[in-house]
Amino acid sequence: MPIIDLAKRAWDHNFELDPAVRSLLDTDFYKLLMLLLIWRKHRDVPVTFSLKNRTQRVRLADEVPEAELRAQLDHVKALRFTKSELIWIAGNTFYGRKGIFPGEFIDWLGGLRLPGYQLEARDGQYHLSFSGGWAEVTLWEIYALAVIDALRSRAALARLGRLEIDILYARAKTKLWDNVLRLRKLDDLNLSDFGTRRRHSFLWQEWVIQAMAEGLGPKFTGTSNAYLAMKHDLEAKGTNAHELPMVYAALAGDDDAAVAQSPYRVLADWQELYDGALRVMLPDTFGTTAFLAKAPDWVAAWTGCRIDSKDPFIGGEEMIQWWQARGQDPKTKLIIFSDGLEIGAIEQIHARFNGRVQIGFGWGTNLTNDFRGCPPNGGSDFDAISLVCKVTAAAGRSAVKLSDNPTKATGTPEEIARYARIFGESGRQAHDVFV
Amino acid sequence: MPIIDLAKRAWDHNFELDPAVRSLLDTDFYKLLMLLLIWRKHRDVPVTFSLKNRTQRVRLADEVPEAELRAQLDHVKALRFTKSELIWIAGNTFYGRKGIFPGEFIDWLGGLRLPGYQLEARDGQYHLSFSGGWAEVTLWEIYALAVIDALRSRAALARLGRLEIDILYARAKTKLWDNVLRLRKLDDLNLSDFGTRRRHSFLWQEWVIQAMAEGLGPKFTGTSNAYLAMKHDLEAKGTNAHELPMVYAALAGDDDAAVAQSPYRVLADWQELYDGALRVMLPDTFGTTAFLAKAPDWVAAWTGCRIDSKDPFIGGEEMIQWWQARGQDPKTKLIIFSDGLEIGAIEQIHARFNGRVQIGFGWGTNLTNDFRGCPPNGGSDFDAISLVCKVTAAAGRSAVKLSDNPTKATGTPEEIARYARIFGESGRQAHDVFV
Numbered sequence: 001m002p003i004i005d006l007a008k009r010a011w012d013h014n015f016e017l018d019p020a021v022r023s024l025l026d027t028d029f030y031k032l033l034m035l036l037l038i039w040r041k042h043r044d045v046p047v048t049f050s051l052k053n054r055t056q057r058v059r060l061a062d063e064v065p066e067a068e069l070r071a072q073l074d075h076v077k078a079l080r081f082t083k084s085e086l087i088w089i090a091g092n093t094f095y096g097r098k099g100i101f102p103g104e105f106i107d108w109l110g111g112l113r114l115p116g117y118q119l120e121a122r123d124g125q126y127h128l129s130f131s132g133g134w135a136e137v138t139l140w141e142i143y144a145l146a147v148i149d150a151l152r153s154r155a156a157l158a159r160l161g162r163l164e165i166d167i168l169y170a171r172a173k174t175k176l177w178d179n180v181l182r183l184r185k186l187d188d189l190n191l192s193d194f195g196t197r198r199r200h201s202f203l204w205q206e207w208v209i210q211a212m213a214e215g216l217g218p219k220f221t222g223t224s225n226a227y228l229a230m231k232h233d234l235e236a237k238g239t240n241a242h243e244l245p246m247v248y249a250a251l252a253g254d255d256d257a258a259v260a261q262s263p264y265r266v267l268a269d270w271q272e273l274y275d276g277a278l279r280v281m282l283p284d285t286f287g288t289t290a291f292l293a294k295a296p297d298w299v300a301a302w303t304g305c306r307i308d309s310k311d312p313f314i315g316g317e318e319m320i321q322w323w324q325a326r327g328q329d330p331k332t333k334l335i336i337f338s339d340g341l342e343i344g345a346i347e348q349i350h351a352r353f354n355g356r357v358q359i360g361f362g363w364g365t366n367l368t369n370d371f372r373g374c375p376p377n378g379g380s381d382f383d384a385i386s387l388v389c390k391v392t393a394a395a396g397r398s399a400v401k402l403s404d405n406p407t408k409a410t411g412t413p414e415e416i417a418r419y420a421r422i423f424g425e426s427g428r429q430a431h432d433v434f435v
Numbered sequence: 436m437p438i439i440d441l442a443k444r445a446w447d448h449n450f451e452l453d454p455a456v457r458s459l460l461d462t463d464f465y466k467l468l469m470l471l472l473i474w475r476k477h478r479d480v481p482v483t484f485s486l487k488n489r490t491q492r493v494r495l496a497d498e499v500p501e502a503e504l505r506a507q508l509d510h511v512k513a514l515r516f517t518k519s520e521l522i523w524i525a526g527n528t529f530y531g532r533k534g535i536f537p538g539e540f541i542d543w544l545g546g547l548r549l550p551g552y553q554l555e556a557r558d559g560q561y562h563l564s565f566s567g568g569w570a571e572v573t574l575w576e577i578y579a580l581a582v583i584d585a586l587r588s589r590a591a592l593a594r595l596g597r598l599e600i601d602i603l604y605a606r607a608k609t610k611l612w613d614n615v616l617r618l619r620k621l622d623d624l625n626l627s628d629f630g631t632r633r634r635h636s637f638l639w640q641e642w643v644i645q646a647m648a649e650g651l652g653p654k655f656t657g658t659s660n661a662y663l664a665m666k667h668d669l670e671a672k673g674t675n676a677h678e679l680p681m682v683y684a685a686l687a688g689d690d691d692a693a694v695a696q697s698p699y700r701v702l703a704d705w706q707e708l709y710d711g712a713l714r715v716m717l718p719d720t721f722g723t724t725a726f727l728a729k730a731p732d733w734v735a736a737w738t739g740c741r742i743d744s745k746d747p748f749i750g751g752e753e754m755i756q757w758w759q760a761r762g763q764d765p766k767t768k769l770i771i772f773s774d775g776l777e778i779g780a781i782e783q784i785h786a787r788f789n790g791r792v793q794i795g796f797g798w799g800t801n802l803t804n805d806f807r808g809c810p811p812n813g814g815s816d817f818d819a820i821s822l823v824c825k826v827t828a829a830a831g832r833s834a835v836k837l838s839d840n841p842t843k844a845t846g847t848p849e850e851i852a853r854y855a856r857i858f859g860e861s862g863r864q865a866h867d868v869f870v
Contacts, residue, residue, distance in 0.1 A: 005440045170608035179550045214598045
């Protein structure tokens with residue numbers, strides 16, 4: 001005889017909010033690594049992070065009710081790091097190192113209050129931004145993206161019946177497992193989940209990383225999500241992002257020479273804090289080719305590099321040649337591939353580079369939000385969109401990214417033109433951005 | 436905060452039995468139609484039903500623990516028709532007819548006690564049989580098969596981890612839905628679930644029929660499972676099976692002419708009870724070609740025919756020609772296809788016969804137990820086997836089936852030879868039996 005849990009039923013009738021973001025730790029771990037640097041060096045620099053939906057055909061403000069979005073953002077704003085979370089951050093081993101985060105920083109994290117948000121719906125899109133001191137604002141990026149992606153999933157789920165939802169997830173699980181079986185065949189695979197910001201939902205991301213961990217064993221090397229890493233005893237992965245050189249360059253103001261040096265200033269500050277496997281650079285903010293050409297020799301001693309906006313085959317070969325030119329053995333170097341990966345691309349990149357260089361994959365959107373072909377009666381309601389939340393202003397200036405792919409460039413046209421003059425156009429090539 | 440239901444948890448710790456068969460109504464509806472005939476005409480004829488595993492490579496007694504099998508059979512033996520079930524049987528409309536089952540029969544059903552069973556494990560196989568008066572014994576067939584199939588699934592599930600089970604069912608659901616999408620394309624489709632006896636489990640069959648009902652709408656025309664028909668307000672489907680002519684022939688004893696007439700005696704008795712859509716004959720017990728050649732003209736007036744052991748294309752053409760030869764319009768006649776159907780065969784049969792004759796599909800094993808390719812790490816542990824429980828003796832004689840496919844013939848060699856002399860070999864052809 002099925003026994004109804006009457007307390008649960010009554011609670012469900014009055015359900016208030018199912019949080020899209022569960023905890024302040026429910027973010028990419030690299031935000032914490034970057035936050036320590038920001039907190040030490042530039043905590044009060046005024047910055048603005050702004051949402052940008054690159055998939056304009058999807059009218060987010062029509063799909064996601066504003067009241068729900070505000071409720072979720074308000075929930076995030078009310079979150080605090082819990083004592084257990086702070087103990088984990090302080091006591092856990094990251095990339096083989098204990099005690100990365102100093103006690104003073106942990107204390108500051110414990111008192112962290114996220115600032116408010118500016119939200120407006122216009123022409124079917126949300127204009128959402130966060131302004132304040134860099135150290136207070138930066139964490140909003142991942143929460144904002146995860147909230148919107150989750151609410152978009154929920155809106156689409158609300159259009160399905162009970163069985164349809166069942167089929168949707170059955171198909172998504174089937175698809176994920178097909179990928180697991182293909183990935184198993186790749187020798188020396190080193191693949192981590194980088195999909196927090198683009199996840200279908202928190203629970204789906206959690207299912208995915210558990211399936212990957214069980215299905216791939218040691219070939220699944222961790223998750224970028226700090227909360228899930230803590231909960232499931234996985235390695236927390238990730239190092240740094242574009243916001244560091246973007247804000248550093250803005251801080252250089254009108255001094256073109258200082259702007260040109262800013263990417264290396266980031267690395268210099270970074271290596272004061274972190275060594276070993278944490279020294280993975282992201283060279284594409286103002287163009288990889290320009291970055292490598294002018295990099296000081298000590299940069300070549302770094303452990304590795306993340307290739308983001310450049311074609312992975314071109315970018316991988318470029319890195320190998322550059323390390324060789326700088327007298328380094330590529331076989332000892334690590335390349336992380338993380339841009340818009342598909343299962344087929346992972347196999348091809350692996351075939352091309354495995355054995356020539358250490359490789360790692362940070363699989364994001366198409367790991368935690370691949371529902372293409374899964375809706376039982378067709379349609380693309382669950383297809384992931386290219387949503388970002390980037391620093392757009394810093395220290396009173398436009399924050400600029402050139403990227404290896406000019407399609408991804410951000411900043412005012414004047415500043416983009418100025419940065420292009422400073423760094424040159426070499427090696428930059430436009431291609432479509434899907435996710 | 437997740438709240439644990441402590442009562443459920445404590446109950447689960449002491450869980451006794453999860454019944455494989457939920458109710459006496461959890462059987463094929465045609466067993467009830469046949470039971471009324473048996474009860475009226477031959478209730479006390481002594482019969483024996485015996486299990487036969489045609490898939491000898493699967494050592495059932497090694498896979499399914501005998502104690503579990505006994506516990507499940509004992510549970511079935513203790514079942515009684517409930518008042519609500521009897522009211523449904525009495526009051527429901529079947530094939531458009533109300534009041535098929537007379538009150539005296541309903542009263543008898545209410546008092547029905549299944550007789551005991553004889554069970555022995557030998558050489559890795561179970562020898563399971565049921566003996567007694569025909570009316571008491573006959574229902575055991577479906578329960579016995581459903582119990583063994585469910586226990587075999589459970590034994591295989593017990594070898595999987597939690598995630599593996601999740602993937603298994605995700606893949607099976609994905610596969611079922613792929614079939615739904617293909618079936619949707621077939622105009623005028625009339626497809627019912629005939630898979631109770633071969634089901635993976637009760638809950639899986641229930642999921643399947645709900646998915647079919649929602650996915651196919653009116654193209655899914657019902658289920659043979661009376662309990663699920665009642666529970667989900669679906670049409671209960673099915674008419675009659677081989678046991679009728681087999682026992683009727685045994686009752687004819689040494690009288691060869693009476694044996695030859697027995698298939699038509701069944702139909703004559705049947706049409707005393709049922710008319711319209713319930714007049715669907717099963718002509719293959721002793722060979723379809725022989726049956727049709729000697730059938731009285733009134734047989735041609737029946738609504739339709741179920742093609743079982745004969746190749747469906749040969750059998751379908753044979754029926755159409757026979758109806759035409761008997762002055763009937765095939766377009767008004769119904770052919771039910773139900774033998775070992777695969778999705779591809781359904782499409783091909785539909786393409787061949789739709790529009791030329793009314794067609795219906797009774798989809799069994801590969802609807803309710805198609806887990807081929809679904810285990811997450813491979814293997815065939817969940818592949819359905821060809822398990823039957825047939826009447827093997829009646830009125831002190833061997834019960835015989837010749838079938839259109841001699842591979843499926845049952846009975847002692849002497850009696851099979853005698854029946855073959857009586858009915859002839861015309862139109863019978865051996866082919867492999869998969870399910």
